[in-house]
Amino acid sequence: MTAAILLSGIALFPLTDDRAYLGMLAALTLGSTAIGALAARLRVPEPLVRVLLLLPGILLIAWNWEGLPGLLAETAAHAAESFAPMAPHDGFRLLSAVVLWLLFIVTEAIAVGLDRPGWVFPVLMLPYLVPAIVLSDEASPLMLAPACLGYLIVLGTAVYNRAVDGAEPAGRRGLARGIVASGLIVGVLSWVLTGLASAVIPERGAAYFDPAGIDPSVQLGDPTLDLIRNLRSPSGRHIISYRSSDGQGHYLRLAALSAFDASGFKLVPTDLMAGPLGLPTGIASRPLIDVEVTVADFGSEWLPVPWVPQAVSAEGEWRHDPATRSIVAVGDNRRVATRFLEYAVQSWQLEPGSEEISAAQAGDPGDAGLTLQLPDELDPAVLDLAAELTAGASTDGDKLLTLLSWLRSDAFTYSTATIQGSTMATVSDFLLSSRSGYCEQFAGSLAILARAAGIPSRVVIGFLPGVATEDGFEVTTKDMHAWTEVFLDPLGWVAFDPTPSGAPGAAPVPTPNASASPTPSASTPASATPQPSPSATSTAPAPEAGGGAGVLPGWVAGVAGAALLAAVPSGLRQGRRWARLRPLGDPAVDAENAWDEVRDTALDLGRSWPDGTPRQVAAEVAGWLDPAAAAAIVELGHRVELARFAPTAGADVADGPPPAAQARLISSALAATRPERSALNRVFPRSLLRLPR
Amino acid sequence: MEAGVASVSEVRTVQATATAIGEAVGQVIDGKDDVIRLTITALLAEAHLLIEDVPGVGKTMLARALARSIDAKASRIQFTPDLLPSDITGVAVFNQHSREFEFKAGGVFANVVIADEINRASPKTQSALLEAMEERRVTVDGTTHPLPRPFVVVATQNPVEMEGTYPLPEAQRDRFGLRLDLGYPSATAEVAMLDHHGEAEPLEQLSPVTDAAAVQRCISVTRRVFVHRAVKDYLVALVASTRDSGDIRLGASPRASLQLLRAAKAQAAVDGRNYVTPDDIQALAVPTLAHRVMLSHEAQLGRRSVADVVEQAVAAVPLPQRRS
Incomplete structure (x- = not known):
């Protein structure tokens, strides 16, 4: 379990340069695991164990309690201002470790407490979703692999443990098959959901540049996204200082968005060129200035230069886009190529009078x-x-x-x-x-x-020119x-x-x-x-969803997301019903599945399922039902009894109508006895809360 | 199928036999189907039966009806304070003609032995019977004589008349497989009884429905009824729960586990099943366990019956769930 959560935590790699959070996480999870093992030996009751497992995290938080509010605020500011991957930061490390550890506790509770190892997949996927949503393009699907591996470990351990518990080989095979099947279902489901989500989330204005056959194509990030983030960040953080030969401040240009369609201004795919920039069009006896720039903790693939750049001398591999004269990094770490970079630019000063x-x-x-x-x-x-x-x-x-x-x-x-x-x-x-x-x-x-x-x-x-200091100009994120x-x-x-x-x-x-x-x-x-505008009569510009607009209104996405989320529990329940009523070839398993389905239907309808042997339960439930359904549940109870206790379960259980058909008959008869069902019950079927004994 | 496990058709034969015996006994004992069923279960489990109840409710009648309906050799020993151990086991008598000691079998040499009012005999005599029950053979003067099979002792004990009696110590009760209370008949059953018994002696009219050999075959089938591991675990947990209960001073012995298992197999067979379910265990828990346990002082002061306490202990044991 620890290994699984550590593997899934790897997915946070693109977010930060710091790897220490994994160590912290390992310490936390191992602490919890040790407590769990000790508690099992001392026969501590299960609910208490779940509480005890929380100890390491609580201790860690208590340890940092004094400075916690400050640290959190600092972390938020750090996250708001930084560019991925972030520099190491105490607060972020603590936060990621604690959050991942909480996921570990949840995973553990699901896989061991509820005995449903197949269900931990979404939990293990969560760490991946963070960079996937924040960075979209940088979270490569490859990062899913560790989480998947972790999932397989959980499943494998479950199969092994049950095998050790003495399940028969056939049962073990069935179990393995069931786990693989549920894993597949969950996997496909999450894949589909991811696809849906990416369709709902507005497309990011990114474009592919082809750097003239030198490198494989480079995907350029949309600089407008950083723009609003920086403008909204609570405090300006110094990121660039520069000195120009004319002593004046200059706009520092990153990138130009040439294309315009319904979704806004966008980068245009183009060929990146090496070598010197050509002379700009129509430049006539303009002054040429030299600017020396020092970048602080600001990572970008675009080099900030005054317009109109003519020559750049910067370390690293830089190319230019001949159409827009933007300077773009290629090569390793190109996304953050400007971080702590010092360079010199020669630019024409094109400031024509009116x-x-x-x-x-x-x-x-x-x-x-x-x-x-x-x-x-x-x-x-x-x-x-x-x-x-x-x-x-x-x-x-x-x-x-x-x-x-x-x-x-x-x-x-x-x-x-x-x-x-x-x-x-x-x-x-x-x-x-x-x-x-x-x-x-x-x-x-x-x-x-x-x-x-x-x-x-x-x-x-x-960037705006920034503010003058005694030693040139200083630019902050707010600029x-x-x-x-x-x-x-x-x-x-x-x-x-x-x-x-x-x-x-x-x-x-x-x-x-x-x-x-x-x-x-x-x-x-x-x-x-x-x-x-005389012609503007009544056509207020509305975002048109059908008109090829790439962005859905926020509330539509919100409602769709909420509806999707609300549909998850009943969807899970339906999926379970389908899985249970599907003939698996083993009549004993089919009967048990049908029995479980009838039980869950009763629970969903607000009935309390009687305690007792299948025979006793069937006798009591039969009392609620019409004669046909009553006969069916007695028969189904008999089959379950055979499945559980008879020497040749398979042969005897197989006689008679399929258990799934019986379960459907009983379920609809049960539903007929309770026509009114609360909305909450429909949205969240109660049987999902039932804990296996 | 695992070799030796009773087949469905075999247990159906047992069920048919049991049903026939039950109907036959039911002609004599009105309105006591549950008791008759338990009695037949005890017979098929070859478990000795202790019937404790007030006089006149048909204890002896039940035992005699059972013996007669299976056409087995039945003997009835009326326990009195002057009953000797040799009256039960038998005695070696010197034969003047052959000039040898000959064994003259006692009352215990029968398929169904009715030990009436067992608490009236001296402990020494009781012990002789209990030893025979346990070992299913009698040793007199160094010679061992096996008892006929099937061999079932149906002992009755009168709980109200305590004067001059020697009630069985709790440890000795452990030898009995099942204990049951007859209880008073319902009003309708009592009226029916008056009708039947008024005209003629119903026991005389009872004709055997089977024989000892057939019963013995049924018993051997019963022994081969399948018991799943989960059910065995459940049984052991259930018996163990009587040892851990705060209301019980002395819990049930491992012999009780064995007896409970045998009885459960017999009930399954009577029910026409070749496998035991937890329902069988639950149904037989009180008859097989209640007479073996001793209540704690607190429970006694609380006027709680043994049956209540055992039932409570049983309810607390988790049932076997579906196999994963």
Whole structure:
């Protein structure tokens, strides 16, 4: 059992670099096991043993009691700010060890206490689910293998133990078969559930990059996920410091999201190139600056660089994406390649003045219209809005400036409390009704409006310049940010930040709804707002499930999850019924199974099952039933008696109708005697609580 | 099938025989089917039977009806204070013609021995009978004489009349396989009894339904009734529970376990089964165990009957569950 839980605990590996929690866990479980063995020798009653088993964990918690609240808070902060795998942390180690140990206690109680070793599979899977949900892509299915191995150990031990107890060889084979079958059922079930869950949980915006034949394809993580997490984290943690040759602060860019569909802005699969970056389009006599960057405990596969990067000198294997000029790590530990990295970057300073911009026109970035694409499902009101806003502008540059100033006006409120992400629906909602959001929605909005106005644009994830210190600039997790890049001729990709200045990283600009601005409150219907869109009649943008939107509304997933969860007990019960009424070839086992099924049906119906021998029980139960069913239960009781006590159980039990048919007859007769059943009883059949003697 | 285990058809024969005996005895003893059944069970288990009850409820009648219905040699010994051991076992008599000692068999040489009011005889005489019951043979003057088979002693004991009696010590009661109370008949049964016994002596009209050899065959079939390991475990746990009970001063002996097993086999066969179930054990626990145990002082002061205490101990023993 200890081995099984240790193996299943291995699944937490991707979460942390610390392996000491396994040692702590081993100590805890061995402690509990020793107590259990001692208690068995001293013939301590079973319920007391279960309590005694909890001792090691309680002692450990009591040992750390003084600092526990602080440690927990610290752990939560650590987890919120860290990037997997986390650096070793006392609190996290303690937490994982104690949680895994609790799973051990549960496993032990199920496998030994309830004598149902087949049921421990979901428990052993739990540790795997944590990284699977938190990291999705990093928890490789390979990590399931240790847990499965642990499960097999539990099952094997159970078979061995029962064999030692003196079961007959045939019974042992049957038992082994039953265990394998139940293992398979549980396995398939959990596999299906995992599949369902991944269908329900929104798809993560990850894309596969092909690093130009150098390495097998590299999967790149979605940087927007870290964005909202960092913006919401309670305290800013220093992660980057840099010094630039011009002494100014600069936006540090991580990655660009070029594609846009209903589920939002996304990375685009592309070829990663080695070697020097080419000269950027339209760079004309711009100053070239040198920036020296030191990264603290911040792991990313994207290298933070000022726009427009030209040359990078960093340790490790780095490639660039020619389309977006993002710098990406390949090779070992690429996910955390930036951690504690020191590097130098040479970047062009592309900060055109407003005259330059207003003189510019939309250019062609040479991506076959990718950065102009808008999904068909986009609310036409957004297009109308863009047309209306840019109606007075003569050049594309002017249009852009108009859009930018509109977004930065006090019609908009900065808030990280809104729905995260920049899906088409959230951005439409942001533009048309709520007008309250955070940088990702501002950046997404500018990009969409620009695209609507015919200007290629994309969303960029990175960091704000941070705060100046005597020795350069310091960037914290709170400085994580999203902005927009727009392709203008002859300037090339120019960065614009549509988010109201000073908003991100600091307190949001207080913009009460009652101000003079035309900001409608979120509850006002979109059609009733005085917005510059004549065609927006009543079509409030709703997340459309059937329209190819990749994200289900949260409540739908919640309700589905709750329904699924609620269906689990009765599902288990149905599964048990099916398994019991299935002919197994051994009439004795069939009869016993049918007998157990009748008993559980009675329990489910709120009857109390009589104590006694099969004969006595059958006689009493027959009193509840109509004559046909009464005869059936007497007959079934007789078969069970034969199965248990007769010298040639098989031959004698086999006479007569199949036990399953009898069990069904009796069950329906039982149900007829108790037509009313409480809802709770239907959802959670009582027989599931019955403990085997 | 394991060699030696009684087949279903064999136990059906036993069942038919038992049913016939039961019907025959039932002609004489009205409304006491349970008692008759227990009596037949004792016969098939070759267990000696101790019937304890007030006078006049038909103890002796039951024993005589049983003997007659199986057409076996029955003898009746009325125990009195002056009864001698040799009256029971027999005596060697010098034969003037052959000039040899000849063995003159005592009352115990019969298939069914009715020992009436056994508590009236002296302990010495009681011992002679008890030894014969245990060993199923009699040794007189150095010669051993085997007793006929089947051999069953049905002893009656009168619990009310204690003056001048020598009640069997608890240790001696252990020799009896089963003990049963007859109890008063129900009103209808008593009326029926008046009808039957008013006209003629019903015992005279009772014709044998089987013979000693057939009964002996039934007994050998009964011995081969199958007992599952789980049932044996249950039996042992049950007997052991009388030793651990706080209400019982002296628990049942291992001999009691053996007797209980034999009786349970007999009941299974009478029921037409070739296997013993825990139901058999439970049903026979009080008849086989109650007369062997001694209540603690507390239980005696609490006026609890032995049967109650044994039943309580039995109920506490977990039944065998399904085999995994």
